[in-house]
Amino acid sequence: xxxxxxxQPEMSVQEAETVTLSCTYDTSESxxxxxxxxQPPSRQMILVIRQEAYKQQNATENxxxxxxQKAAKSFSLKISDSxxxxxxxxxCAYRSAFNTDKLIFGTGTRLQxxx
Amino acid sequence: xxxxxxTPKFQVLKTGQSMTLQCAQDMNHNSMYWYRQDxxxxxxLIYYSASEGTTDKGEVPxxxxxxxxxxxxxxxxxxxxxxxxxxVYFCASSVLTVDTQYFGPGTRLTVL
Numbered sequence: 001x002x003x004x005x006x007x008q009p010e011m012s013v014q015e016a017e018t019v020t021l022s023c024t025y026d027t028s029e030s031x032x033x034x035x036x037x038x039q040p041p042s043r044q045m046i047l048v049i050r051q052e053a054y055k056q057q058n059a060t061e062n063x064x065x066x067x068x069q070k071a072a073k074s075f076s077l078k079i080s081d082s083x084x085x086x087x088x089x090x091x092c093a094y095r096s097a098f099n100t101d102k103l104i105f106g107t108g109t110r111l112q113x114x115x
Numbered sequence: 116x117x118x119x120x121x122t123p124k125f126q127v128l129k130t131g132q133s134m135t136l137q138c139a140q141d142m143n144h145n146s147m148y149w150y151r152q153d154x155x156x157x158x159x160l161i162y163y164s165a166s167e168g169t170t171d172k173g174e175v176p177x178x179x180x181x182x183x184x185x186x187x188x189x190x191x192x193x194x195x196x197x198x199x200x201x202x203v204y205f206c207a208s209s210v211l212t213v214d215t216q217y218f219g220p221g222t223r224l225t226v227l
Contacts, residue, residue, distance in 0.1 A: 004157070035215070045158075045205060045218035091157055100212040101165065102148075102173055105157025 002027045004094050006106035013082045014114050020067075021077045021109045023092030031097035034068065034075045039108070040088040048090070051075065053097070079111075087113045117141055119219035121206050127225045128196045136191040136222050138206030146209045147189035148173075148216060149181060151202040158205060164189055165212050196226045 003026045013019035025034070036048040051059045051068050058066050063083075067076045079086055092106040119140045128134055138147065145166045150158040150173075160173030164183040178200060180192045189208075193200060203223050207216040 037218075043203065043221040043223075045207075045221075047215055047217070050215060093157070097213070101163050101171065102160040103158070103216060105159075107155060107157050 002029070002032075002094050002096065002104050004092055004104050004106040006092055006109050008109045009107075010110045010112070012112040012114060013079070015082055015084060017082055018078060018080045019082055019111065021079075021090050021092075021111065023075045023077070023106055025073050025075065025092070025094050027073070027094065027096075029096055029098065033095045033097065034066075035093040035095070035103070036064070036066070036075075036077045037091045037093060037105075038086075038088045039091065040085075045091070049077065082113050084113050084115065087111055119206055119208055119217055121204075121219040121222050123222060124220070125223050127227065128193075129227050130197060132196050133192065133194050134196065134224075135193075136204055136206075136224075137188070138190065138219060139188045140206075140208040140217075140219075141187065142208060142210075142217070143186070144208035144210050144217075145186070146212045146214075146216075147183065148207040148209075149179075149189070149191045150205045150207065151175065151200075152205060152221070153202050161191065161204075163212075193224075196224075198226045200224065201226045 034051045063080045089108045093103045148163040149161040162181040206219040209216045
């Protein structure tokens with residue numbers, strides 16, 4: 001069975017600085033998708049970024065980028081120029097390309113942003 | 116375009132009571148999902164509906180039933196609520212199961 005591990009329960013960053021959130025996963029599959037979701041205090045789960053395992057190029061969405069290391073099964077999220085609105089819980093998630101019905105989530109990292 | 120909506124936002128039940136959580140999406144998505152989120156844990160899949168007319172169990176289906184009423188609506192029913200079902204419940208939808216899932220705002224349920 002696949003698992004997703006987020007080893008940092010909490011992280012903090014100064015406004016305008018850069019922070020990296022870690023995520024590792026375990027799978028025997030070769031084709032899959034990885035996601036980062038943001039959950040602000042409103043509880044709404046918002047998709048931040050998505051990575052297809054067959055793509056070597058790291059995904060980027062504005063200030064958000066990932067470092068996808070397939071051999072190491074690592075999928076970290078880098079937030080550049082952090083803003084107060086980035087404060088939230090961040091969840092890493094895995095989905096098989098074969099058994100596509102469910103997302104497997106990590107336990108989350110709470111990010112605090114200080115002015 | 117409201118996306119995925121859930122009602123109610125909050126609910127308190129007594130042990131043994133029943134209730135139905137409602138979910139609707141206006142994105143013409145085929146697939147819909149119900150998750151629960153417990154403190155210190157990620158979301159876990161309860162049930163999903165890959166397309167209208169089908170439903171399947173997820174990781175934690177015990178104590179729940181679902182109904183895919185039509186393409187837009189997917190409800191989750193607790194027949195006899197238990198304190199262990201105290202959680203935040205999220206509905207999600209996607210075009211197909213292979214596509215990105217979009218989430219509703221969640222329902223916080225407390226069972227006393």
